Amino acid sequence: MSELTPSFSLRVPEGDGAERRVCDHCGFVAYENPKIVVGSVVRDPARRVLLCRRAIEPRRGFWTIPAGYMELGETPEEGAGREALEEAGARIEIRRLLAIYSVPRISQVQLIYRADLPDPAAIEAGPESLEVAWFGWDAIPWEDLAFPSVHWALRHDREAEEGASPVPFTNPEGAAGDRMPDGRPLPVGDF
């Protein structure tokens, strides 16, 4: 490797219609696309939900559902299963799509599934989790959830649990994922 460091400028590549990040050294075009987050609301036989306390920024110390970026070469369901295994040691059984959320500000689409884990003891914090635990509805740490979509997913899963139409849910009316549901601001963040 030479002494160069990465350096990009916004330019419109030939034949393209939009500005892209173009390398100042070699002309490589770093196309950026929206990213897909895959995750799940996991329940045990007592219908408690599985949450992971984040060991990484952003939102370290806050609680989230198992979720993360979909990788190349996998289906969304496989990705959601992989994330539950990596973050919570859980080999989940995916049931169906719960919701599609979009957060245009950070160009993110989230595909959230409903899932079960038959053995509630079969969980373990992975490297990105400080701890993992089961929560009944009334014990959910609402004030300490990591992202608005964690709120949305938990509430939507409860509606599904109560027999709501199986259409997948989407962002709550008017919500773009920029703030927590109680209005608190958020860092620009990844899952």
Added chain:
Amino acid sequence: MSELTPSFSLRVPEGDGAERRVCDHCGFVAYENPKIVVGSVVRDPARRVLLCRRAIEPRRGFWTIPAGYMELGETPEEGAGREALEEAGARIEIRRLLAIYSVPRISQVQLIYRADLPDPAAIEAGPESLEVAWFGWDAIPWEDLAFPSVHWALRHDREAEEGASPVPFTNPEGAAGDRMPDGRPLPVGDF
């Protein structure tokens, strides 16, 4: 810009767990993620479907539904509307999610919506389409469809039209999008 040309090697960046494309000149890591295709099955008041004959490779000359890569900063629904406008001049009204398909071989997730266009005359071929036209079910050029997921989407939309459960459809059992439904092979292709 210097005399360099883009040059990448597969390496595992520090703190990462997988091989990525790393620039030989400056160490820039070109992360690749699955891509999101957004599209729609559009119907006119006579319940005909809108198809576009592709003016670009792959699958030039074959028929497809309006669809393409989701861009940064838009919702999936906005992206599906944009593609219908770009490819068919159609200002569609999106109804609901029809299907989520995945094609792991090319790391693609497709979000396909049901949509209406009240005025069937308000269509026009865009730069990526040779022609655009409305088709009744029996007139659909099944042998000349561009991609397996176009097949799937048209059939799933018909099931939805006939009152099927509004759960979004997914890949047909066992189908990974590698071949047309009649078994014909496909080029690795983009929408």
